[in-house]
Amino acid sequence: MKTTPFWWEEAEPQHGERSFDKTTCTALIIGSGYTGLSAAITLAEAGLTEVVVVDAMRIGEGASSRNGGMIGNSAKFTLAQASKRYGEKRASEIMDDYGSSMSFMIQRAATLSDPIDLNLSGAVVAAYTRKDLTKLREMRGRLASENQKNMDILEQDKVHSVLKTDIYRGAMVIHGQGTIHPGKYVQALARRAVDLGVRIFTGWRFLGARQDGQGHVARLQNVENRDSIEIHTDRILLGVNGYAGPETPWLRKRSIPVQSYMIATEEMPFDLLERLIPQNRAVFDTKRVLYYFRRSPDGKRILFGGRARFRTSTAEQGAEGLRGFMEHTFPETRGVALSHAWLGNVSFALDFCTHGGRMSDGIYYVSCCNGNGISGQTYLGHRIAEHMLGRPNTDRGIIGSRFPRLYFYNGKPWFLPIIGTGYRLLDKAARWLD
Template identity: 60%
Template sequence: MKTKPFWWEEAEPTHGERRFDTRKFSVVIIGSGYGGLSAAITLAEAGVTDVAVIDAQRIGEGASSRNGGQIGSAAKFSLDEAARRFGLQRAREILDDYDQAMPFMLKRAATLKDAFDLNLSGSVSGAHSYKDLKAFRAYRDGLSLDKRASVDVLDADEMQAVLKTDIYRGALVKHDTGSIHPAKYIRALANRARELGVRIFTGFRYVGSTRASGHFDIRVEDVETRNTVQLSAEKVLMAANGYVDPSLRWLRQRTIPVQSYMIATEQLPFDQLEELMPRNRVAGDTKHILYYFRRSPDGTRILFGGRARFQTSTAEQSAVGLRKFMLHTFPSLERAAISHSWFGNVCFAYDFCSHAGRMEDGVHYISCCNGGGISMMTYLGHRSAEMMLELPGHDRGIVNSHFPRLYFYNGNPWFLPVVGTFYRALDRTARLFDKAG
């Protein structure tokens, strides 16, 4: 078994430039994931020159080249819950941002020259309990007529036609979502950014910046030599998501980095997998500690993700737990060997909302994919570029929304095992007292 992302077989991250021939930029963006590169593309498309993207790792080597490749974007809260936190107007705008994220990502995708296995054959979300199935029905009934046409709610028998497992009470099927090859997508974004004149530097860690009159003095450290390089820029954007450095206290106090794990099976007969997951739809479920899974773009492997353990785990350790979850879902895969196991960091906010704005030191940020950020971080990169361009109307929805912090929290998520155990207990209890009707 290889302990690297399956995606890297076809699109392993590459280094960008390793030498600075200029030290002065208009905008410096930290993080070469979807968020950072999308911000750079919007700035360059608006005519901003001298934009630099800097990453401590290779291009997109954070979560963006390691994820499950499922591209939907749904808020993890209702309008009422958001209204209590942000006020009704802001709450409506925030939910509108969640609706806009995937259409924006598809619009941006249409401008990319490189293919990345975009597949819009839909998604299936398994209902863990009858209560969740009822919530799916209420969700569908609350949609406008045109949106309702793209959604189906199926009971456990009906769902066998879209996902062949008996562990769910039914499912919500969305016909207008789907999947990508995540590492090919990041490569396509990087190529588009470079085509527009954006410079991408890798192997440099952002250490800090000081605001001087009209610009920022920025310190980055060469990861290999440990030499410090001084740069300057008019604006700085932090797009580090779950990889934010512990020294960046303002962001760390507001964010919880969490590891997410995945495995891939060896190649299996196409027809066997077509029976389990017809038409290569992607799948997830409604548990607190959810499973998410799909087939590889060529349809011959199952890629299965989730949180196998709440302690920090190695790829070998997590593979054992994930394989168990996969067999729970699809017992017929008993003989399938695991070819790859890997993990990466996602980032949660206490309010489960994504955030963008400016920190007290003037540095812009986008943060908190809350587990699913292919569409959202692509979109938020664009929105934060609009903010840096000071375009009218940029202060709405997620941009400049209140970003809560926990006062007893110093950035080290020591409580995750406790929270994990609690959520697992909730998932078990939901099935113990589960009744149809």
């Protein structure tokens, strides 16, 4: 079993330029995942020259080439909950941002020259309890009638039409959502950015910046030989998500990094998998500690993911828990060998909302995908870029929303094992009471 992402078989992250020959640029973007690359594309498309992306690892080597490739656009809270937190106007703008992300991502994908294995056969939200099914039904009922048409509620006896398992109490099918190959997608974004004149440097770590008139002087360090350089720039964007280090303390106090694990099976008979997960839809369940799964783009493997562990662990350790749940979900997969097991970091905010904006030192950021960011971070990369360009009415919704900080926390989430255990107990209790 390999401990690298299955996606890297076809799209292993590549280095960008290694030797740094620039001392000035108009925009310096830290992070070459969906956020950073999407922002770079929007800036370059707007005609900004000298846009530079820097990553400490290879291009897209963070979560963007490690995820499940399941694309959707749902917020982890309702409009009513958001209104209490942010006020009605901001809340409705935030919901608009979530609602716009998927269609924006599809538009952006259409501008890419490389294939990304886009499959829009739909997503299945599998209800773990009857109460969860009721909540899904209520959520659908609150939507405008044209949006309700995109969703079907399935009672327990109909679940087999979309998922061959007996463990769920019902499901909601969301049409128009689906899957991509996440590694190919991040590579295609990088190619588009480079075609537009963006320079991508890898193996360089951002160490911090000082203000310099209207702009900044950023310090970068070569990861291998530790040489440091300075670069003058008009704007800086941090798109570091779950990989925020001590050099970005303001973000570290507000974002909680969480490891997420995935496994891929060896190839299995296509017909068997077509029976288990027909049409290769994306599936995720309604548990607090959720599991999500799909088939590989060729339909011959199951890819299974979730937050299998809450202590810092290895990919192999995470794989044990995931395999157990996969076999519980689909007894037909018992004994199937795993070809890959891997992990990556996502980041969560205290209010489960993604945030973006500008810090007091003038540096822009987008952070906290809350576990779900293929379309969201693509869209917010674009939205923050529009804000960086000074376009009107861009300081709304997620951009400029209040980003709550955690007290007694410096970036090391010591409390995660306690919260994880609590969530698991609540999931078990909910099922027991069901």
